[in-house]
Amino acid sequence: MKSRTNASFFKAISIIIVTFIWSIASIQHARADVILHAFNWNYNEVKNKANEIADIGYKAVLVAPPLKSGSNCAWWARYQPQDYRVIDHCQGNKESFQAMIDALNSKGVVVYADIVLNHMANERNNSTYFPGDSALNDYQNNANYWNKQKLFGDLSNGFLSPWDFHSEACISDYNSIWQVQNWRICGGNGDRGLPDLDPNGYVRSQQRQYLQALKDMGVKGFRVDAAKHMTNWHMNQVFTSSIKRGMHIFGEVITGGGTNSSDYRNYLGPYLSGTDHDAYDFPLLNTMRNALRPGGSMTLLENPIAFGNALPGSRAVTMPITHDIPTNGGFRYLILDPSDEHLAYAYVLGRRDGAPMVFSDSTGVDNNRWVNDYRQSDIKAMVRFHNKVRGQGQETIYSDDCVLAFRRGKEGVVGINKCGGDRWVELRTNEKYYWYRNYRDTFSGETFQINSSSKWVRIPGRSARMWYAD
Template sequence: MQVISTLLQRRLVWLALLVSSTLFTPAASADAILHAFDWHYDEVAAKAGEIKDLGYKAVLVAPPLKSNAANCAWWQRYQPQDIRVIDHCKGNKQSFVNMINALNDANPARKVDVYADIVLNHMANERNGATDFPGQSTVNDYGNNSSYWNNQSLFGNLSQGLFGSGDFNPANCISNYNDVWQVQNYRLCGGGGDTGLPDLNPNSWVVQQQRSYLTALKNLGVTGFRVDAAKHMTIWHLNEIFTTGIKSGMYLFGEIITSGGAGNNEYDSFLAPYLAYTDHKAYDFPLFNSIRSAFGFGGSLSQLVNPLSAGQALQNSRAVTFTVTHDIPTNDGFRYLIMDPTDEYLAYAYVMGRDGGKPLIFSDSTGTDNGRWVNAYKADHIAKMLNFHNRMQGQGMEMLAWNDCAILFRRGQEGVVGINKCGSSQSFNVNTHGRFYWYRNYRDVLSGANLVYINGGSYNFSIPARQARMWYAD
């Protein structure tokens, strides 16, 4: 009976989310996020003008905290030693503030928001499993080099430590990732006797420090937070940290990795309750899995006509959409999620062309996979798709035609998107009455040509093999 009751509760949560999504459909907005993954803050600042010119509206940057500055491996940024200061291989508080200033602009239309990647679930796995942070040696260094560290300070008294043994949960490693209690109260461990990342206990002291940390970042000009490992935090803890004052004016989204949408155990156990009992946004892993399935062998692009209706996508207003995140290529356990390069290109056309969610563009600095995603933020196709995405701001969306190979949808009268995953061209003849401008060119943003000129009640849209078309009204 308990199992049946639990399943029923999960299904009701999903139904509530689905009903609310059908009742409230927000207007589209042009708000793509550049994930400047592991970029130095100085690099973001140096490219601020280019980022504005490309049309990004926000940049997600490396966690602003203290981590091991002597080790430049990307994962070090996710092992906090102290949240009261900013100092790591990719910058310090001074470079962080300079970056924010560079992304600001007197012209509101060109201002780029800064979203900080934040780590609140755990501290660093170091010093033989220590649970005193940042450790006495670091506290001594703060005192001995006070002129430097005072300039990197966000809040608090650096003459004292921040967390002690009483601020952590027991040192148990997660062994069952389907067990909600373990996932949210035990440690992430690497195996082979690894003691894991010390898991913070949400006592009043910890919550107070985390609130002070977020408030300090907000006061510096940060306008959004990505919550790393939100899946490993209780909803109670998240709601305690993110007060109304901290959330006001902020874009807040969490990382809760799932392998599907409604009906998938990870979704029902973690993501659906997170969405139901917080007002935060989240990575749209349900949509990502729909995309992978649709573009995969034997999949059908008809799966992308209305994935929300089947619980396989998040509400538009709650979704951060993507084709790849930093965890996928850099963590062995997720590399199977890497898409074929052409499929990823076509998936970007879908994510950037559709109405709904904030598209996130991953641009890597680690050089993984022979530099596949290095400088992806300004790749020719991304720049052109971003141009289309911004042009379509405020336009609604209608699916026009689809089959297993291809999909065609319009964005108001201003644009139309066609995507073909198969090895032969696909054509759709559609009724144009009230849907498109007549006697006016539509130009494909990807090629700059392939003009569509409509002068009658129907038009035959053709999409070449393994290609996308994103036509906009000239």
């Protein structure tokens, strides 16, 4: 009996261990999926495109903040909350939000919600009573509608009052951690700024209820807007272990460089060490800019993590562009030349590390440059390559100032040439590739085969090639 008991015990422990390992692997695997940032899209539009989004190969869609904001339909109004307890704004309401989640889930695609926890709206002469008397009256007069849009709480009562905010003061020094995390984001010229929330017990409880309600609806990830403006203590109080379980959470902490930059030391580094959340990989974006610029070297992209110029892959959401870059004057310097942006996408969708994000705009900024980018032929081709080689290792084949080439296990080869002329790269094939099997370029469809110990492949000027094994 004792031996049988021990055998049963060890069998049970083995099952638990294997299950744990597989659950960790699945989390990391899921985080390598391609995310579509459907920036400022209407929820019904996302729902109606669920088939197309899934067919292209996206596995997650980041959508507009689900909350109540004002009647102004400009994109920035979605980042000025009036009330967390209901979803209602120009891009949809709770009913359309749920319909969108259900449509995407039916196609194997999950929804990530953009959330705003740092501040509320600058409106009604900068009032700090939310949502305000007019909104409360509307809740009562149109109770049937608003109860359908309610996430939690009692809509007969106000949501926030002046006691739930920090003192009014505008950030004047972004190198002051105290100012950044306690004062207001202001626009200048007398703007009184966005009322900055005090993370008191009541505020934190409301934020936890909000996040749990979204999770209960089927949301599988949260992008934390303006994360650098919140303390890690506040973040960890709100994102409890039960809320985080099974979720992909990543913060927006804009930095101008890697580990040697002051904003990394002040904000992004502490955020990564003080929470277990992921973050936008702004260090890598800066490294890509430096590598792709005239006079830069593609060798910077060979192993940027090793030199503090990229986030660890398990913590990184990688991208050539985010919505803040073209829509905010202070960040427009980060916009890449269109050809360089194509090469940067080839890099983030070709490499092993990080969860790549594709930005697809609905605002029409910069003469519609990023409108419908999610379905551009080159983006679709790169997503296809990413999904075919997902989970494979990475090894550099060659790098110099103009060219970076690397393989993804035996399953794929990526070559990026930022310079003007064609370049040829040698593949030394001993046990590193499939022999007598087509490797197909995801862009052109052209193929090659390995049939000797050395194979030379061409990378056209100002182009990328991404070959996957058929």
